[in-house]
Amino acid sequence: MTDREAHLKSLMMRGLDGDAAAWRVLLTEMGGHLRPFFARRLFGDASDAEDLVQETLIAIHAKRATWDTRQPFTAWAYAVARHKLIDHLRRQGRRPTHPLEEAAELFADHTVEDGAARWDLGRCLSLLPSRQRRLIEDVRLHGLTVAEAADRHGYSVAAAKVSLHRAMKSLNARFAPANDGGAAHED
Incomplete structure (x- = not known):
């Protein structure tokens, strides 16, 4: 188990036991991990990424009783995040895209x-x-x-x-x- 996983799992366990301070630290730290997670997948759309961070943190809070304490916490938390991302993309009715100017590596440098x-x-x-x-x-x-x-x-x-x-x-x-x-x- 990694140090990050052990640390976050410990915070989650303490939060489940009613430690409000540990719960706040957990949600703050998870927000810090989720921002780059969403930013990479939304290609830098900061406002949507922040909305998804908040939605995921609310879902973690609301569904905390469904987490199996014998399992890694981060795997569960990122599964919640992936579901929120999928829901967001479905609502948008599109797939993530890069601006065409940034897609030069997709085009071959050779001719027919x-x-x-x-x-x-x-x-x-x-x-x-x-x-x-x-x-x-x-x-x-x-x-x-x-x-x-x-x-x-x-x-x-x-x-x-x-x-x-x-x-x-x-x-x-x-x-x-x-x-x-x-x-x-x-x-």
Whole structure:
């Protein structure tokens, strides 16, 4: 049991036994824990968060007799808070949202062509044995040194260099334009 849980549970037990001072401290401290809990879930809507803190504290007070003293207090209190949050969101008829300006990380930095190129590259590399494929991905795509990739995949550095060379030669033979022995001439 954490120190916070033990402390809050002790306050709750004393409050249930009629200790008004302990009850006030419990509600004050729970308010301090509930404010960030609601603020994170309401994306900084401070007025709604404060309303939910007050509703939750009232519910904790009103339903205190339903808490099983053999169970953790904070789990029960946060369950009450989650129910208050769900009720609030249902009343609002919406789901929590971020302003669009703050959602830049949801949008990809690549184009459709980038996705097609990655898909083509994946198909080409899938023709290689898995150890060679992973070695090429680490060195050519993820920027590891040959020594780092060799160590990661259980190769010696020399063996990794040979394997990379053979893999690149195999891909080149498979996908390079056919060379018919001479350069194309333009007239």
